[in-house]
Amino acid sequence: MASPQNPESPRLAYREPPLTEILSCFICKDKPKDHRMCPNCSKLFCKNCIQAKLHKLQKCPSCKIPLIKDALVECRFLKPLIEYFEVAKDQDLDFIEKCSIHNTELGYYCITCSQAICADCAILTTTHKGHNFERLSSIYQVHHDLITKELVLLKDRIEELTDTLAEIDLKIKIIDKKALEHKGKLSLALDSMQERLDFQLQESLQGLYDIKEQVYEEISSLEQILEKVEHKNSRESEISVIKTSASLLKEIKDASEKPCKEFEILNLMPEFYSELAPEYIGSIFIVHDYKKLKSEKEIIFSEHLCVNTTVWRLKIYPNGNGAARGNYISIFLELVKGRRESIKYEYKIEMINHNNSDMDLSREFMSDFEEGECWGYNRFFRLDLLEEEGYIDSLGCLVIKYYVRPFGYIQLVQDQKDYISHLIKKKDLTEKKVQELTLKLQNYENIPITPQKSQEINEGTLRKSYIEIDSAKIDKINIESQIPPHHADQQINLPDFTED
Known part of the structure; x- marks a missing residue:
């Protein structure tokens, strides 16, 4: 007997078990045709539905576990079982939802109350x-x-995402294959570089071994003469020594004054150029009378170093910058002119020791530069040790070398392309100007100009044009080198890459 309920709420006399869903195709939601079952999750499918899915993506649509057509289970017993349940459903009245008040079938729906009701x-x-x-x-x-x-829309979306997933898997395979091919090429390239390096090393060492053998022969020859003369001088009689003295002295003199073979050792010192990174391009900055400049100027700039379309210079704080002021010399590399976007460059700054080259101080780093930006070292070296340890010579000069290079050959090629494009534009403008001046000259003189005369005028004007351009550049550089850059105040607390 059911407990009393709200008469307005219909009671579900008997809930239909989800047999319809269980025994339906998981893909099309219809009665399966030629049943197939996943051996992992036991979901049912129509044969055509699941084969179409597995053709695109070899995974079960339900459990997502890898699945192939041959692994599907054929369910012959399901057809009579489904027919039995369909007949039982039609005959069994307990499958009908009934009113909890009148115990009759809920055949109507009250739209006002949003409730299922019976006729009573x-x-x-x-x-x-x-x-x-x-x-x-x-x-x-x-x-x-x-x-x-x-x-239907949801199924279409699932189908679309399934296709996208298949495309992603395909692209992953393609990328993996290309990466593997590229690794193989890199490996071959590295092996080839190693072979060239070994050959260069062996060739250089062989030359040194040959020279070493020649030196040994020279020493051996001199030692034989030395042994011979010492033997006669110490072992033979006094009269014999007196008699042979003149010949012995001549032999010693000839051996001593014999011109030594010139061994070209320096020419055999190889330069092992890197095939992985471009070579550094650099310049030398000599700071004269450093002590005087230290007290007079806050910032010292080097001359410009032009590398393709980029222009660089050293920016030195002789008395230190920011927190290092008064204790360390601060040295930075500034990109005066270059690309607007941030580009990675490697740079090296060396401070020369005038007493011992082994004590040359070198700092090397890599940073992202934008036009007008500086990178370097707040604490490059202690001020109180500069002169004491030999970095300032007797004339008060401080010598600093600085180098820069693009990060890799790809960037170097791009820089060179930009530079070539710049030169072509400059050439076109110059030729246009030459043509204009030639026409003006022809109009002024009102005389015909032969091809030979035109060529002479063009060459002369072109030389003059380049002289004017170079003179203007020199004047501009001289003016800029006397004043700080516009961003100098922003560089007071530049990053310090040195260890305390």
Whole structure:
């Protein structure tokens, strides 16, 4: 006996078990045709549905575990089982939802109350008096059609994502293959570089070994003469020594004054050029009378170093910068002119020791430079040790070498392309100017100009044009080197890459 309930709320006499869903195709949601089952999750599929899916992506649509066609289980027993349940459903009245008050079938739907009711509720009670009714089957069909329509969209979306997943897997395979091929090429390139390096090393060492053998022969020859003379001088009689003295002295003199072979050792010192990174391009900056400049100037700039389309210079704080002021010399490399975007460059700064070259101080780093930006070292070296340790010579000179190079050959090629493009534009402008001046000259003189005369005028004008351009550049550099850059105040607390 059921417990009392709200008469307005219909009671579900018996919930239909989800057999329809269990025994339906997981893909099309319809009665399976030629049943196939996943051996991992036991989901059912139509044969055509699952084979079409596995053709695109070899994974179960339900459990996502890898699956191939041959692994599908054929379920012959399901067809009679499904037919049995369909017959049982039609014959068993307990599958019908009933009203909890009148125990009759819920055949109507009260739109006003949004509630399923029976015919007695609609006619005999006053609860739903004046409400709008529809047959339950009609309302069900509307909702069923809406859900079915959305399910179609959902299936299409799943299908689209499945195709996208297949494309991603394909691209992953292609990328992996290309990366593997590139690794193979890199490996071959490195092996080739190693072979060239070994050959260069062996060639240089062989030359030194040959010279070493010649030196040994020279020493051996001199030692034989030395042994011979010492033997006669110490072992033979006094008279014999006196008699042979003149010849012995001549032999010693000839051996001593014999011109030594010139061994070209320096020419055999190889330069092992890197095939992985471009060579450094650098310049030397000599700071004269450093002590005086230290007290007079806050910042010292070097001359410009032009590398393709980039222009660089050293920026030195002789008395230190920021927190290092008064204790360390601060040295930075500034990109005066270059690209607007941030580009990675490697740079090296060396401070020369005038007493011992082994004590030359070198700092090397890599940074992202933008036009007008500085990178370097706040604490490059202690001020109180500069002169004491030999970095300032007797004339008060401080010598600093600085180098810069692009990060890799790809960037070097791009810089060179930009520089070539710059030169072509400059050449075109100069030729245009030459043509204009030639026409003006022809109009002024009002005389015909022969091809030979035109060539002479063009060459002369071109030389003059380049002289004017170079003179203007020199004047501009001289002016800029006397004033700090516009961003100098922003560089007071530049990063320090040195260890305390």
